[in-house]
Amino acid sequence: MEHSTQYVIETSNLTKEFLGFVAVNDVNLKVKRHTIHAIIGPNGAGKSTCFNLITKFLTPTTGKILFNGNDITGHSSSQIAREGIVRSFQISAVFPHMTVLENVRIGLQRRLGTTFHFWKSDKTLDILNDRVLDALEKVGLADFAHEQAVNLPYGRKRALEIATTVAMNPEVMLLDEPTQGMGHEDVERVTELIRKVAEGRTVIMVEHNMKVVSNIADTISVLQRGELIAEGNYETVSNNPQVMEAYMGSADTELQGH
Known part of the structure; x- marks a missing residue:
């Protein structure tokens, strides 16, 4: 609109x-x-x-x-x-031993209210994965999708925060x-x-x-x-x-x- x-x-x-x-x-x-x-x-x-x-x-x-x-x-x-209206947070330290992809996906699940429904349907996660990978592509982190967040250098951790915000597609x-x-x-x-x-x-x-x-x-x-x-x-x-x-x-x- x-x-x-x-x-x-x-x-x-x-x-x-x-x-x-x-x-x-x-x-x-x-x-x-x-x-x-x-x-x-x-x-x-x-x-x-x-x-x-x-x-x-x-x-x-x-x-x-x-x-x-x-x-x-x-x-x-x-x-x-x-x-x-979405603000970026320093989220990269929240789940250090999860992958970059999983970190962004959890951010999305929280926003979409599906946090506690991991078991519901793999299809839901697949749909989220597409959005997450798209966001990672946008911030240049596609090659790091399966890297643990803890291993990212500082600048890329900040990129991860921005990716999580982008995945929510804010105006x-x-x-x-x-x-x-x-x-x-x-x-x-x-x-x-x-x-x-x-x-x-x-x-x-x-x-x-x-x-x-x-x-x-x-x-x-x-x-x-x-x-x-x-x-x-x-x-x-x-x-x-x-x-x-x-x-x-x-x-x-x-x-x-x-």
């Missing part, structure tokens, strides 16, 4: 307070359909809180969240996942610090991988690495102390004096992509 609104996710006056501390303050985001939208900012800027509000792991103090024009503020995290995929802790080669691989899985869907990502953001983000929202201080493409935000003062100064090394 095509939706008329060009924005897939919109937040209106989104605010979250913790015991008098305002972590997110009156944030209005507009995320365009089929774009990669990055949320950046210095530590303590409210990026993760914002992310957790959109995925309903936190409830806003005030404000609204719209998904395809519908108010989802009151929906639970599992409800919005069923509706098509909106949220990635939390997808390149954190990676060496240069893995960063480049995962950046390309995000570009690939973003085809035909919307990606919202919290990311520290400015090189990654400058390479793939269509729109960048910059938070500082819980407030949205700038928004636009990389050129626009990187030349914004407030952003340079708030963020770039402390992120010189990240600008080089380290």
Whole structure:
């Protein structure tokens, strides 16, 4: 179904307070359909809180969240996942001694509610296997399908998390610090991988690495102390004096992509 609104996710006056501390303050985001939208900012800027509000792991103090024009503020995290907003988790450590394929399949079974029905029908698993292999193909892990997850190098473990998210075929995929802790080669691989899985869907990502953001983000929202201080493409935000003062100064090394 095509939706008329060009924005897939919109937040209106989104605010979250913790015991008098305002972590997110009156944030209005507009995320365009089929774009990669990055949320950046210095530590303590409210990026993760914002992310957790959109995925309903936190409830806003005030404000609204719209998904395809519908108010989802009151929906639970599992409800919005069923509706098509799925975040990636660091799932690779959950079943280290199962294969890559089995890890993704369990993620799918949980989502489809068949977790405790392994014995029901081999056909169900075969149908899932096709979806899993398709997702592994998309993230370049097809050759590792029968490898135990524990044996994967770090960068490929992160790819496995993304594969599990892709297998659920979300309309909106949220990635939390997808390149954190990676060496240069893995960063480049995962950046390309995000570009690939973003085809035909919307990606919202919290990311520290400015090189990654400058390479793939269509729109960048910059938070500082819980407030949205700038928004636009990389050129626009990187030349914004407030952003340079708030963020770039402390992120010189990240600008080089380290």
